[in-house]
Amino acid sequence: MGHLRLPSRVPVIAVTGVALLVAGCTSTKSGGSDSSAASGGKVSIGLVTKTNSNPYFVKLRESAQTEADAKGAKLIALAGKFDGDNQGQVDAINNLVTQGVKGILITPSNSTGVLGAIKAARDKGILVIALDTATDPASAVDATFATDNEAAGVKQGKYVKAALGSKKPAVVLLDGTPGSTVDDLRHKGFLEGFGLKSGSAEIKGTAVTNGDQTKAQTAMENLYQRDHGINAVYTINEPAAAGAAQALSGKTGVVIGSIDGSCTGVGNVKSGKFAATVMQFPKKMAQDGVDAVVDYAKTNKKPSGFIDTGSQLITDKPVAGLDSKDTAWGLKNCWG
Template sequence: MKKLLGALATTTVLATTAAWADDIKIGLSVDQLFESRVAVNDGIKAEAAARGFEIVEVVADGDAQQQNAQIQSLITQEVDAILVCAVDQNTIERALMAAKKANIPVVAYDRDLPDSRVVQAFVGPDSIWDGRLAGEYTAKALADVDGEITIVELIGALNDQNGIDRSKGFREGISSLQNVTILEVPTDWDSARALAGTQNAFQANPDIDAVFAATDTHIPGVETVLADLGKIVPVGEPGHVVVTGVNGSNDGYQAVVKGVADGFVVMGTEATGRKAVELVADILDGKTVERINVIPGDFYTTETAEANKATIWGAK
């Protein structure tokens, strides 16, 4: 499709994707592969297959410079559009500018690039909403606590809009609580850092009331710390530490079902992936699309998680 359209003026409305479906090639630039990213990518591939689109996937393995080189490779291969989940929102723009120069539209998925001059649309989790759901549950669970409340927040990467927004949403969710001290533990999404930070927090503050994990893949580390300290207490009983997280992984699901965690927010991974391809199709059709497209998650507790297993991507 790219070669055929190359002779057209850039202002010409592109032919419908229905007519050119067999020729459309989408570059999929992935930051790195882990459970939730693979789940979203599966949604992308399923929707692309349903529309007859070809996917050319490259994975940067967490290396921002490698991702920039891979995007240049996609441009050289004359893809018709690029779906990108950036390793680092601060270093990706140069590569995306090259795509713009080649008249290749760019859609960001899973991780927004709010300052980009190139990205035409974004689809991903409603991370403020998701964090707020966990915060509201935590606030309700701790509403009757007298005196100071101490909460450990395992913060995701600060160069990742999802990490920033989940933290913002969580703090909005607990805003009804009084006398709250938040112990921030930066993790950069790394489980070893989350474990060490949780251990240090409990050593310095034995009377912690709650833990919020920006990704529920860190909850097994929280469980390890609580077990070592003899603090795994059933929900509703004195001494219980409220634990919540965001993601929907099998780690989160198992922790919630066992009662180690009170609840978790499950992201709509398949819906995100399918929406990403829909946005690409609309842009190639010359349609106007919304810049921000978010998929809110659902909160499941120890009472509701198992009954809703079929809707939890990590439990499948």
Template sequence: MTTKSLIHRTLIACALGLFVAGSTANAAGKPKIGIAMPTVEGDWYSAVLYGAETEAEKLGYEVVVLDAGGFGHPEKQVDQISNLIVQQVKAILTDPIDPATLDGAVRTAHQTGIPVIGLGTPVISANIEPDAAATSSQCQLGELMADGAKRLLPNGGTIAALAGPPGAYWATERYACFVKSIAGAKIDIVAERNSEEDPATALSIANDLLQRFPKVSLFYAADDTYGVGAGRAIQQAGRCGAVQVLMAGFGKAAEDTMRGGCAQFVVAQRTVLIGRTASDLADKLARGETPASRLVEVPFLSITPDHVGEVPLADIRQPADWKP
């Protein structure tokens, strides 16, 4: 037996033992739902967590939220999911840093009867059918961003890409489908950068790219963290409108950037609705019900400055005073 197999079997045994030993104690209090996030920083993560947490609480659950601290810590997310299994939660919601790394943890959850629900990104495990996911297709989002690029650059042009966190599944899939969809449109990508999700870092990178490529037409921003940074760099250079910004996500800072004329096209996920839907799926599975659909794809919104005031914000953004 390999060391890896031994560790995996030990984890299963411990989880099963603790599951049985603690069942009486849990029966006295509220049932728990666990949420394992790659990070709780940033508009998207706060909004999806708000939707999931408030819906789960409304359904009568105590919510346990664990934060891996960023996309550079997939092993920590695995450990946190294992921790939630030991806590005997009724279901686990997770936005996987890298779905492939969760294989062992998902198997353990299944063997202890705990469903694992994708929160924004499906959870894929080898030889195990996914329990459920509330998501929006990352590839479709990339394709819609490509449609936006074609609308903004009808005669062609150049793009500098702030492509997202290195190794993050959602960013890689989104960007790959964007690149594929602009092929043949006389649009050239002249620069591509990956970085952690931080507006200050995005601003610094965008400043550098503006200096290196002064004739760039458009910034692609993997989400609004990067889009806000790019918009601020363009604003500081006095070039809002001359250099355009295309981004995913519509947090408050992204809205302000668009209203200020420094962002021209946004593809927004209904992030709060994704979180609510994931908790609804978790509740049904925890109670032994079969959802009408195990994969619920929540539709996108394409936003331009012309109708920025018509956006249904309750589906997209948490209240201003809510903090994770």
């Protein structure tokens, strides 16, 4: 889950409050799910991400585009203006329905806020798959291809706890965006992996960062100013971890963990800015999503349920009992 990310190289056209990235062909005409006729025989696939600026979603979109090209399909990619832009995503779904896509792949900013638009799309025979972030309820979409974010949080928590060794824990939690399912699951998983409960005395502070490096740096500076004994940091993603590392620059004995698996994040683990990260695989999410829509167009067969696309602990300081890969492996497979 990925959050703060890099600008795309693909041209951007503003449409109904969202960014429309047109790939391959011109826009298709309306016509429900008759995507083949609308796009000259190509299967049209819609992709709706949380933002266009977050490198995680840039990677996901680029991977979806590559797979669509390989399958002879047309990808129409749209996004909210910012992380949490629920109305922008609703507008994007409605836009894609009018363009006659066969399937929609979506990373919902709000797990409940897009349900009405998703239902309207499915009622027209459009396959809808959640990528990266589940809807609530999960049955609102046909299937979900995503990281098991609670399990990823558990991996971060177990590692940070183990890396402390015999030190008495003094933990801070740098959370993402309140109400986000991904954030809630990672937070819960970290506590479970570390062996903590909400309100545990070992937790010395929490802060909302929205996954933003600058906000995380400011929050970490403030938290450390209040308690110089902090020795463990949970972060929602790698930009937040980078912010925490900057705030703690020059200080020793603090274990920072994270989740994402970008090449930048793995590089920060390699350089020692933070101790470990848990890699996700957005490329696989995107490829599997595109393949599912193409298969649906050919066979009318729909995927169902939650499909875990996996996660991997990355560190150059392994601990006994935890499966991990080093940063050399991580740099070869980042967001693979």
